[in-house]
Amino acid sequence: MRRKKASRETRTSNIVRVQRRDPEDRPVDPGDPQAKREKMLDKTIADSFPASDPPSSLPNPNEDSFSR
DSSP states (O other): OOOOOSEEEEEETTEEEEEEOOGGGSOOOTTOHHHHHHHHHHHHHHHHTTOSSOOOOOSSOOSOGGGO
């Protein structure tokens, strides 16, 4: 299984800029349940780091907690 990178580097000459991929900052179409589910799973994984405990989440997180 490949793991997504937590950030992406953009090189401009000798300067490196890092763009973070925070699930809370990612817009999701409310009519796309698959995108919403992926965002919630990404949030669960992001919230579990740097802890060594496994993420605790519903296996099918349908509710977008950021929409409130």
